[in-house]
Amino acid sequence: MIKRVFIVLITIIFVSQANKSFSQNPLIGAWDVYCVVDNSGENSISFCDFCAFKLSDDQKSISFNILKLKVTVEKLNFTRDESTKSIDYSYNEKESTIEFTYLNQEYSFIVLTIMDVSEGRYILQNKDSSLVYLEKAKE
Numbered sequence: 205m206i207k208r209v210f211i212v213l214i215t216i217i218f219v220s221q222a223n224k225s226f227s228q229n230p231l232i233g234a235w236d237v238y239c240v241v242d243n244s245g246e247n248s249i250s251f252c253d254f255c256a257f258k259l260s261d262d263q264k265s266i267s268f269n270i271l272k273l274k275v276t277v278e279k280l281n282f283t284r285d286e287s288t289k290s291i292d293y294s295y296n297e298k299e300s301t302i303e304f305t306y307l308n309q310e311y312s313f314i315v316l317t318i319m320d321v322s323e324g325r326y327i328l329q330n331k332d333s334s335l336v337y338l339e340k341a342k343e
Contacts, residue, residue, distance in 0.1 A: 229277070229297070230326070232276065233324070234274045234340070235272070235275070235339065235340060235341055236338070236339045236340075237273050237338055238337040238338075240334070242334070270284070271284050272284070273338070279291065280304055280306075282306065291305065291306060292304065299314075301313060301314050301315065312330070312331055313328035313329060313336070316328070325338065
């Protein structure tokens with residue numbers, strides 16, 4: 205009887221620790237990355253410099269390149285224009301921040317949760333208040 209109770213307790217501890225380690229980073233998985241544009245003035249806009257864009261030939265409009273992100277426990281894998289770049293990152297669970305260096309630029313984003321988390325949507329806010337929108341990639 206004591207042996208059974210001991211096995212049950214060990215199993216409960218193991219399962220709770222496994223759930224805790226997985227839940228530490230809510231961004232693990234595949235994401236579509238969208239740039240949030242701020243119409244900051246009559247003739248100007250601003251957006252996170254993380255977002256790559258292309259100016260139209262007539263220089264009157266811009267379009268953003270599609271960016272895919274896959275987050276693993278150790279790496280961020282960015283895919284843009286059929287090219288993938290894998291980089292290290294750190295996630296701070298207590299402050300809900302993710303930090304990394306991408307294309308020689310350091311980024312530190314606060315991970316903001318949208319209330320309907322079951323749909324897999326997050327907003328990342330950079331130190332300069334610019335935003336990036338993440339939506340769970342469709343498989």
